[in-house]
Amino acid sequence: MGSAPQDPRELAHLRRARDLIDRDFAEPLDVPTMAARALMSPAHFSREFKTAYGETPYAYLMARRVERAMALLREGWSVTDACTSVGATSLGSFSSMFTRLTGETPSAYRARPHDAVEAMPECLARLLTRPARFG
Amino acid sequence: MTTISLLYCPITVDDVDAAIAFYRDALGLELTNDVASDGHRWVTLGSSDPNAPALVLSDPGAGRSPEDGDALHRLVAKGSGPGPYVFFTDDLDAVFERARDAGAEVLQEPMSQPWGTRDVALRDPAGNLVRINQAR
Numbered sequence: 094m095g096s097a098p099q100d101p102r103e104l105a106h107l108r109r110a111r112d113l114i115d116r117d118f119a120e121p122l123d124v125p126t127m128a129a130r131a132l133m134s135p136a137h138f139s140r141e142f143k144t145a146y147g148e149t150p151y152a153y154l155m156a157r158r159v160e161r162a163m164a165l166l167r168e169g170w171s172v173t174d175a176c177t178s179v180g181a182t183s184l185g186s187f188s189s190m191f192t193r194l195t196g197e198t199p200s201a202y203r204a205r206p207h208d209a210v211e212a213m214p215e216c217l218a219r220l221l222t223r224p225a226r227f228g
Numbered sequence: 229m230t231t232i233s234l235l236y237c238p239i240t241v242d243d244v245d246a247a248i249a250f251y252r253d254a255l256g257l258e259l260t261n262d263v264a265s266d267g268h269r270w271v272t273l274g275s276s277d278p279n280a281p282a283l284v285l286s287d288p289g290a291g292r293s294p295e296d297g298d299a300l301h302r303l304v305a306k307g308s309g310p311g312p313y314v315f316f317t318d319d320l321d322a323v324f325e326r327a328r329d330a331g332a333e334v335l336q337e338p339m340s341q342p343w344g345t346r347d348v349a350l351r352d353p354a355g356n357l358v359r360i361n362q363a364r
Binding site: 098099101102104105107108109111112115116145146 | 242298301302305306307308333335336351355
């Protein structure tokens with residue numbers, strides 16, 4: 094698996110699915126919907142997406158939601174509102190996911206100062222606070 | 229005082245003609261040069277501002293080994309290539325509508341960002357990320 098280089102046409106289909114996640118991450122997106130954008134079966138799509146981007150489509154979606162929730166929490170949103178706003182349906186499982194990706198709970202993240210992030214331009218902050226997902 | 233600024237901005241595209249349709253016909257840049265050599269092609273596009281950098285479109289294998297060209301081709305196709313390429317225009321809505329009507333993949337419709345810029349995000353036909361800002 095992953096030995097032969099992926100075909101550029103197939104990669105372009107994967108890109109469209111990834112763009113869909115970037116755009117609609119707050120919607121109730123599921124893997125079959127993403128796979129349909131890539132014109133692939135869900136199983137094939139998940140495998141090819143991971144080969145191309147280093148993580149499963151589901152992990153990529155969750156990271157986008159956590160990243161957005163971090164920004165909302167920095168602005169002072171409540172944990173519940175931030176969670177709902179990024180499309181998460183269960184506060185408990187989203188909090189666990191948030192903690193796993195960032196190393197702190199949403200409430201702890203919300204409560205602490207964010208001086209470094211607030212000092213940088215917001216377009217940079219958005220990139221630099223993106224949770225690391227390859228560790 | 230010494231001045232220095234960017235003159236050319238190279239953009240790798242898999243299909244140069246499709247890219248011309250996007251950058252010239254949809255975005256409104258002007259084609260100023262089209263050079264072919266050894267099976268590769270370099271197309272220069274300028275803007276209405278003679279002091280602005282010109283784009284140079286070329287295929288992935290232009291100026292590099294076939295292996296490096298293939299690797300770059302895959303990076304651009306999957307949306308992980310160089311960029312974003314950021315433009316600015318005095319009429320964002322008009323440029324956006326032309327690009328959308330020409331079939332460009334729209335990542336973000338015109339919106340005001342929290343940092344004050346009003347912009348759109350598109351893919352060029354090769355997969356490069358293009359952002360266009362409303363000039364202020």
